[in-house]
Each structure stands twice: as structure tokens, then as C-alpha cells.
Amino acid sequence: MKTTLSRSAATLGAAVLLIGLATGCGRGGGSGSASGKPAIGIDLPRSDSDFWNSYAQYLKADIGSDGAHTLPISSSQNDVTKLVANVQAFENTGAKAVVMAPQDTGAIASTLDRLAAKKIPVISVDTRPDKGNVYMVVRADNRAYGTQACQFLGRQLGGKGKVAEFEGDLTSVNGRDRSQAFADCMKQNYPGIQVFALPTNWDGSVASSKLQTTLAQNPDLNGIYMQAGGVFLQPTLALLQQKGLLKPAGQPGHITIISNDGIPQEFDAIRQGQIDATISQPADLYAKYALYYAEAATQGKTFQPGPTDHDSTIIKLPNGLEDQLPAPLVTKDNVDDKSLWGNSVSH
Template sequence: MKLTRTRSTATAATAVLAVLALATACNRGSAGSVGSGSDKPAIGIDVPRADSDFWNSYAQYLKKDVHADGINALPMSDSQNDVTHLVANVQVFRNTGAKAIVMAPQDTGAIASTLQELSTAKIPVISVDTRPDKGDVYMVVRADNRAYGTKACEFLGKQLGGEGKVAEFEGALDSINGRDRSEAFAACMKEKFPKIKVFELPTDWKGDVASAKLQSLLAQNPDLNGIYMQAGGVFLQPTLALLQQKGLLKPAGQKGHITIVSNDGIPQEFDAIRKGQIDATVSQPADLYAKYALYYAEAAAEGKTFEPGPTDHDSTIIKLPNGLEDQLPAPLVTKKNVEDKSLWGNNVAQ
């Protein structure tokens, strides 16, 4: 449908100029209006950051699906891992007629007031990968992040024979993902592998922070034999570079190899698994995140509703205090199944 203008003709020009200025200030993406421009409801899409291979892959899938499905997408924005940018970008979407908004807030607490404003304005929100602590959401499109931590723990514990020292690169603990992965990993280690000593290293999802803390840890614990990276998209390259520099990047099966399990499922992790540099990753479904974020955004804009329970795409919708969550599958990838063509990491350009 065509967007209805609520401002008077006398103020329309001023409003347009203000929107354009805000869009420039908030680092709008260069994709332009990638949708069909049809009479479908307008969808606002914010990508959370461009410094992660995972999120860059997600952005590629979004653009591809927008074009393929003829979605009427407003110019895509990038909030640069900054909640103030996200809030400003959301305001641009509101001013330019968005009927639903797709976002991935990295600070899941600070976005609450913005979600409340959108709820009051009857603009439904689809939150990708992260579950906001408060504030109404139409649908969270996410995998079970506690399962990420548990799968990583079980794999590492078995590979190390239940003994050793493990460095854990924790994501930001003000993020539900960082908390879920960290809490599940810790609980699993305590229960199943009590002889493994875990060094919890908060990183705020920053690769340089992880590398610096790992360097200090290795100086004090040269017998470290395991690493859990909660986000391969930001931790993989700096970790491999540091281990290479110190002569510790030994292939799997060779004496002195440090067992590494990651989360994301990016092509670079798959290559590292093939080379024996890392041992496993949990494949976070970037392709399905994009596909179902757009699916639910259009459904929300059209007034459709969903109920908890199994879906027709091998996932389960659960009830949250502030909305619903579609928990998509996220398989563990090792050398045994790294060539599986159904994994999105084998189907995206690097």
C-alpha cells in the first residue's frame, strides 16, 4: 500500500531534510532501496555491525532475499555495534513509513525504551539473534544459545579426556547471547568435567581484547590445551594469528595441538577445520536468520499472528514474557560433516 502522509504540506520539506540529515549521521548502508518498491508494506532493516564475518554474511543473505522475494525494504542501515546509532536508525525508519522493523540489538537491555516506543506506535519488531531483556517484540529469530555453550563444553570435554585448561572468550555479558553461552558452558563444565579448569575471559565481542587476554593467559599457563570462542566471526583470525606467532598452531592429531571449538559457522571456520587449526564450530544459521526475519517482518506488517509450537521449518516457537521466539536449528560442525552442502558456510562467498 502507499504510505500515508500525516504531516502538512507546509512542513513536509523540512521533515524530509531532517530525515536525510539523520540518515547521513547514522551511517546508512549503501545498498539503497533494495526492495521492490511495490505496494507491499515497507520494512526497515538494521544490520548490527560490519566488523564480523558472520554479520557480513547475514547482510549478504538479507540483500539476496529482499531482491528474490520482492520485499519493499527501506534503505538498510548499520548501527555499528552502538545502541545510540540503532535508536537513531529506528527513528529514520519510523519517519520514512516502516510498517515493521528488523534489528539485532547487541545491548539487549538498553533497547527496551525504544521497543516500548515502537510498540506504542504499533510498529512490530523482529529481533535477530538477540533476545531483548524488556520491551515488546513480535518475534525473536534466534537459535538456542544455551545449547551453543553446552555443545562446546561437551565437545571440548570429550576431546580433552575430561582434564586440562580451557580459555573461554566470553561475549559481552550485557547481551543475552553472551550470558546464555557463558552460563551454559560453565554449568556443563562444572557438572560433567570438573577436572577441567576454565579461564573466563570477558571480551565484549572484540577480537583484539580476546587476543591480548589469551597472550597473557598463555604466559601464565603454557599448558593451556583448549579454547572456546563464543564468536568465530570476531575471534578466529586474531586467535590463529597469535597461536601461529607463538608456534602453538599445531594441526589436530599432532602433539601440542590446542583443541578449539567456536560458534558461528562462517566459511573461514570451515577452512580452519579442514586444515586442522580448529576442531569444531556450532553453525549459527545466518541464512535462516535473514530468511525468517524477513518472513516474520512481512507477516507482522500484514497483521498475522503465530502461536508457540513446532514450525514447518524444523524449529520451535516458544513463548517469552515479551513476545515469541522462533528457535532455529544450529548443528555442531566437525571434520566429519564440514563438507555438508546444506550448511550455509559452504554456500556463501568469502
Template sequence: MRLRSSGIAATAGAAVLLAGITGCTSSATGQQEPSGQRKIGIDLPRDDSDFWKAYERYLRADITEQSVRTLPITNSQGGAEQLRANLEGFQRAHAKAVVMAPQATQNIEGLDALLLRGVSVISVDTEPEHGSVYMVVRANNVEYGVKACRFLGKQLKGKGKVAELQGALSSINAYDRSRGFATCMKNEFPGIQVIELATDWEGDIASAKLRTTLAANPDLGGIYLQAGGVFLQPTLALLQQKGLLRPAGQPGHIAIVSNDGIPQELDAIRRGDIDATVSQPADLYAKYALFYAQAGAEGKTFRPGPTDHQSSIISLPNGLEDQLPAPLVTKDNVDDKALWGNTVGR
């Protein structure tokens, strides 16, 4: 498998970088440690999603390419308690920065303890709702929902029913996507009925609830998948089983918009099985997670404003967030080589 080169050391950097404090720091042995050798702890969130598998591949490739010194990489498998234990392990190992992607954002313990020890915390894709962070590397998830809403609304010409396969509403991502979708539908397409299906990010739950919804609503005209990496395969399998998987443009086609931008979604758009996806930048998540981890380990600071990589840093109550671009992908741009889903695993 060939991954795109990130080249963080040469090209990555926020235009809003304020200052670098690049002196030495004490290592675990008490000796002075060069800034380039400061240790970074990395926790992966899960390995049951094609999106997060792609993120891990990009991350490991970037670590190798840049010779980044990391502690042994952990995987919290979506569990808050396991994440807490992993963070404590990084603290004991004297990490200077930690990269994580918590799946349950309402209850994350240990962040302030890391802050007190001078550890910079970078949260990828999700925004912790308690505890301080150095930087969140994320896209605007409310806009994910808005983009899906507007696409489906136009496909259905403002009338009909759509099913929304939501993630775990304890996650700020599912909450934001649901909020963006619901607000947009209410304000812009009041003639469309939204059937909300909470799934806890589980494909089998999504499939079971969608099966029941289809039985009760044979006139369902659209589906919004909040995570293609988890929901795409079970959704398409169910529609195929029920004889409802008809290509876009043909009578009876159920319009589908997804989130993630994995290769499987792009292939499904080409086949006409689904109509669109919002490409969540797995490659940029990995690239800038490492960039900010290294910057944090060196004591550099940032402020809100535009960056030099087509994003904007915004203020949060508990830190900063770099909002990376996430384009809508349709049949018109599905072959764009700039999409990470067209390069990973190809």
C-alpha cells in the same frame, strides 16, 4: 558470489500460524496501500564480523529476489544510541515492521513506542531484555555453550584447562553461551578448569587476554571462541606466532571449538587448526527475519509450538522466539552442502 535461493514466499511459514489480517493500511500519504507494499525498516548490527557480513549478503539477496519494499537500510555499528535513532527514523517513515539485531540487549529504547504505533519488531540473533517484540529469530545460545563444553570435555578427557573467549556480557548471547558452558563444565567435567576472558566482542582484546593466559598457563589444552567471526583470525595468528598452532591429532594440539559457521571456520576445521564450530544459521536468520517482518506487517499472529521449518517457537516474557537449528560441525560433517558456510562466497 552466488547465494542459495530462500523462496520464502513459496515455502516459509510457521505451522503455528494462527490468522492473517490482510486488509489495507494507511500509507504515509494517507492513501490505501496494498499489504505486499508495506514498508519494512532494517537495521544491520555491525560490519566488522564475517558472520554479520554474510547475514547482510543473504538479506540483500532475499530482498531483491522477493522484491520486498524496504526503507533505506541502516547500520547501528553495535551502538545502542545509534540503534535508538535508527528505530525513531523507521517510525517517522511509517514502517509497518522493523528488523534489527541489537548488540547490547539490556538497554534498548523505543520498542514500546513502535508497538503503540502498530509496528512489528523482529529481533535477529539477540533477545531484547526490555520492550515488546513481535518475534525473535534466534538459535538456542545456551545450547551453543553446552555443545562446545561437551566437545572440549571429551577432547581433554575431562582434565586440564580451557580458555573461554566470551563476548560482551551485557549481551544476552554472550551471557547465555557463558552460562551454558559454565554449567555444563561444572556438572559434567569438574576436572577441567575454565579460564573466563571477557572481550566485549573485540578481537584485539581477545588476542591480548589470550596471550597473557597462555603465558601463565603453558599447559592450556583448549579454547572456546564464542564468535568465530571476530575471534578466529586473531586466535590463530597468535597461536601461529607462538609456535602453538599444531594440527588436530598431533602432540601439543590445542583443541578449539568456535561459534558461527563462517567459511573461514570450516576451512580451519579441514586444516586441523580448529576442531569444531556451532553453525549459526546466517542464511536462515535472513530468511525468517524477512518472513516474520512481512507477516507482522500484514497483522498475522503466531503461537508457541513446532514450525514447518525444523524449529520451535517459544514464549518470552516480552514476545515470541523462533529457535532455529544450529548444528555442531566437525571434520566428520564439514563438507555437508547443507551448511551455509559451504555455499556463501563459493
């Protein structure tokens, strides 16, 4: 199996990528470019996840093919203080729109208010800020992630058993949406399944440690829901391998595992029978439509709730709009589908 990148390797790779993005796409500090396009500021949220590293690759490609005018791209490394500082730098260097993916969706409100006062529209990728105006959220339906994971495990386990759930950061709307939907679905539809909800703050080492404790107390655990394969897959498989519990799907003692992300490493694990399914979070479409809406915002375009021409639906939020992109379930039956981004990105 091709494992996920180590934290240090991922950080180094992202640093190299950021240099390439900044030198290849930035046009200096002005608000215009040789092509006459307004400047767009883009912040990458983290580099310790293969999902977000894939998103960065797609952004680089889309910026190049689109000819977008971007300021030197920053990375906030899962630190809201860095994000605030990076956005301030965008303001100071003439950004006419900002693309961000705030991991703490409650702490970014004052920054959004400041940008709104300066009439700088914001596109939020993957996460929906709790407060503060946004021009567009580019996201999939995260409650559907939790519900789909619950239904898959419920069916596979025949409505009985014990499941460990690696909850993401509950200060993030994504962690809350996935966790609440999973819990609601389990309670309503599969009361015979006992769920161990394990808060992890999107940290693979925390998930591994809590899983080890859970397994010691519940050796009959027969299901796992990982809310982010990009950070949880490698440490989970390593722990199960170490304990002799990584049995292929279909064999006695196999622990049924469903994940979220759709990275190539998850697809490899599905092919090998190590995990059973993932929900493909569209890294390619996140990059494509983040850039699309950023450029539209600089041109003064507006959008309305309803179906789009790219198989998604725009919904109305209290603080803006959200384009909910499709996120398909991937199992052994469709894991080789070439239309899935996880089958086309390098790894």
C-alpha cells in the same frame, strides 16, 4: 587459510553493501510501494564480523527474490545510540515493521516500548531483548551453544586440562547465555577442567591480548572456546602461529578449539586441522525468517508456541515469541556438507 576480513575492509565492504541495499530495495519514504506491500525498516548490527556480513548478503538476496518493500537499510555499528536513531528514522519514513539485532539487549527497551505504542511490530534477529515487546525473535538456542561447546571440549580433553573461554559481551543475552551454559556444564560434568573465562566484548584484539596473558601463566593450556569465530578466529590463529602453538589436530601439543558462527573461514580452519569444531549459527535462516516474520507482522498474522514447518520450535517469552532455529555442530566429519550455509556463501 583464507583469513577473516580486517576491520577496515569489512566496514568498507559493508558500506558498499548498504548502498546497494538502499538503492536496490528502498522505495522512498512512504509506507507503501508500487506492489502495495507495507514498508519494512531493517538495521544491520555491525560490519566487523564475517558472520554479520554474510547475514547482510543473504538479506540482500532474499529481499530481491521476495520483492519485499524495504526502506533504505541502516547499520548501527554495534552502537545502541545509532540503533535508536536509525529506528526513529524508520518511524518517520513510514515503517510498518522493524527488523533489528540489538547488541546491547538491555538498552533497547524504551525504543521497543515506543514502537509498541505506535503498533509497529519488531523482529529481533539473533538477540533477545531483555525487556520490551517483540513480535518475534529469530534466534538459535544460545544456551545450547555453550552446552555443546562444553561437551565437545570435555570429550576431546578426556575431562582434564585447562580451557580459555572468550566470552562475548555480557550485556548481551547471547554472551550471557553461552557463558552461563558453558560454566554450568563444565562445573557439573567436567570438574577436572579448569576454565579461564575471559570477557572480550566481542572484540578480537581483546581476546588475543587476554589469551597471550593466559598462555604465559598457563603454558599447558589445551583448549579454547571462542563464542564468535567471526571476530575471534583470525587473531587467535595468528597468535598461536606466532608462538609456535598452532599444531594440527592429532599432533602432540594441539590445542583443541571449538567456535560459534559457521563462517567459511572456520570451515577452512577445520579442514586444515587448526580448529576442531564450530557450531553453525544459521545466517541464511536468520535473513530468511527475519524477512518472513516482518512481512507476516505487516499483514497482521499471529503465531503460537510449538514446532514449525521449518525444523524449529517457537517458544513463549515474557515479552513475545522466539523461533529457535537449528544450529548444527560442524567437525571434520561433516565440514563439507553442502547444506551448511558456510559452504555456499562467498568469502
